[in-house]
Amino acid sequence: MIKQRIGRKFLTSLLILLMIKMKIENFNIQHYPEVLELWKKAGIGVGSSDTKEEIALIIARNPELFLIGKEQEKIIATVIGAFDGRRGYVHHLAVDPMYQKKGYGKAIMDDLIERFRKKKVHKIHLFIQKQNKKVVDFYSKQGWEIRDDIIMMSFIPDNTLYKRSLDEQKL
Numbered sequence: 119m120i121k122q123r124i125g126r127k128f129l130t131s132l133l134i135l136l137m138i139k140m141k142i143e144n145f146n147i148q149h150y151p152e153v154l155e156l157w158k159k160a161g162i163g164v165g166s167s168d169t170k171e172e173i174a175l176i177i178a179r180n181p182e183l184f185l186i187g188k189e190q191e192k193i194i195a196t197v198i199g200a201f202d203g204r205r206g207y208v209h210h211l212a213v214d215p216m217y218q219k220k221g222y223g224k225a226i227m228d229d230l231i232e233r234f235r236k237k238k239v240h241k242i243h244l245f246i247q248k249q250n251k252k253v254v255d256f257y258s259k260q261g262w263e264i265r266d267d268i269i270m271m272s273f274i275p276d277n278t279l280y281k282r283s284l285d286e287q288k289l
């Protein structure tokens with residue numbers, strides 16, 4: 119009985135793997151306009167750290183950690199990884215709403231985690247806005263744990279630079 123159940127679970131996972139057609143590549147700056155559209159569609163808030171210039175900076179510091187997922191040349195998923203030499207960080211995990219619940223979010227995240235592993239990163243953090251609580255279940259399924267021993271605080275060193283959300287012309 120248990121053997122049968124494990125067998126069925128294995129076959130289902132294999133089938134899902136075979137059905138996954140998304141190709142994962144490194145982001146390059148030519149992808150920026152399409153990626154920006156995807157973030158907006160997926161409800162990712164874009165702020166002053168998401169201008170083309172700021173994105174160019176993060177990929178210069180973290181080459182091969184900003185990933186895009188493509189299905190037939192259309193960008194349908196993104197994730198930004200960053201390593202500060204001590205901890206890894208994940209930003210802007212997003213899957214086009216038309217392609218969600220097909221295993222793509224997990225697939226692109228697994229690829230990023232493998233890249234962190236190769237860099238020998240000890241721990242990876244990510245931040246979820248409280249209004250987006252429903253996504254916690256997705257991460258919990260992948261083994262992420264909520265930290266209740268830490269209080270996150272932020273400080274803005276230059277108010278002229280930071281904007282939580284940006285209008286179209288500034289992006």
Ligand SMILES: CC(C)(COP(=O)(O)OP(=O)(O)OC[C@H]1O[C@@H](n2cnc3c(N)ncnc32)[C@H](O)[C@@H]1OP(=O)(O)O)[C@@H](O)C(=O)NCCC(=O)NCCS
Binds near residue numbers: 160219
């Ligand atoms: C979160 C997100 C990236 C998930 O992508 P996805 O491609 O739909 O997820 P997957 O299909 O890979 O899901 C993997 C597993 O998590 C589950 N899952 C996906 N979204 C879930 C959710 N909101 N709640 C609970 N489980 C969820 C899937 O059912 C699947 O479970 P299974 O392995 O048992 O079949 C996607 O919903 C998204 O882009 N959301 C909007 C942007 C966002 O909130 N990003 C996170 C910012 S912190």
